[in-house]
Amino acid sequence: MSVNDVIKKSVVNSFTQYNVPKMAVALLAALLLGVVIYAVYRRFYTGVVYSRSFAVTLVGMSVLTCMVTLAISTNIVISLGMVGALSIVRYRTAVKDPMDLLYLFWAITTGITTGAGMYLLAIVAGVVMIAMLAVFYSHQAKGRVYIAVIHYLGDNVGDEIVRAFGRTRFFVKSKTMRGEKVEMAVEVFCDDKDMTFAERLRAIQGVDDVTLIQYNGEYHG
The missing domain is CATH 3.30.70.260 (ACT domain)
Structure with missing residues (x-):
């Protein structure tokens, strides 16, 4: 089978392989876990000025990453186009607190795992993250x-x-x-x-x- 045949088959199957219930469950799981990340960020935030926009971004990051994962897993054409589109994007927003990177990667990995259907892994990782933050925050809160x-x-x-x-x-x-x-x-x-x-x-x-x-x-x- 040639490359052209693979691409044609991928395009044809892209319109017939959509599993709407599976996608809805994945996006809903990403949304719910994103809300959990939002609540954890708000609870354990120790900075001077709380950024609500950044907290909302964590929820959106989970959902959008889940959507990208679902799109990439559909067919090779969309995956190649998505990689090409994302490769030209440059993000200039500076991250002031290193802990913000932790929450960003948590939101991104949550979206990837839910998009891949690994709901148990996303939940277990969330429980581990919350427990870790609670332990370190309990020591920090003493003074x-x-x-x-x-x-x-x-x-x-x-x-x-x-x-x-x-x-x-x-x-x-x-x-x-x-x-x-x-x-x-x-x-x-x-x-x-x-x-x-x-x-x-x-x-x-x-x-x-x-x-x-x-x-x-x-x-x-």
Whole structure:
């Protein structure tokens, strides 16, 4: 059988091999699992600004990837055309959080597995992912990292600020001096319930203001 015969047979069969119930089940499974990924992303998100558009994109990514997998599995003509079309697409959106890549690949692989009819694999992988995120999130939730920006006057006040932190773990990251005015940036590790150090800092005479900013970076040096 020549290549032309294979292509002609694939084109003819493409109109007769559609299994509508199977496709509907695959797309519905991809949609439901995409909603689960959306809920997990919303639950375990630890960034500063939550992006609802990105969360919705995860659902759409699952469904569209499932559709592509179903189309590719139909016949060779569509698969070659799909590969050619996707090869010229360039995505320029920057991923700011590495964890977003995890959710993107989760959504893509969910769409592929549901499109291939491997529903059990998609469900098991989802359970493993949720369990993994829950375990790591439980350890991370025990404490948070803040950047405390303190403006004060006088060198002696700086010593009082250091003593005011008490047993709270902290690191002085920077100190900017403009005449008598000083700006100190301190990285603070504490629980959400243990914020008493902020009140002690405000009570120090010479401290103008204290700003706490939640920090989610990986650098703890």
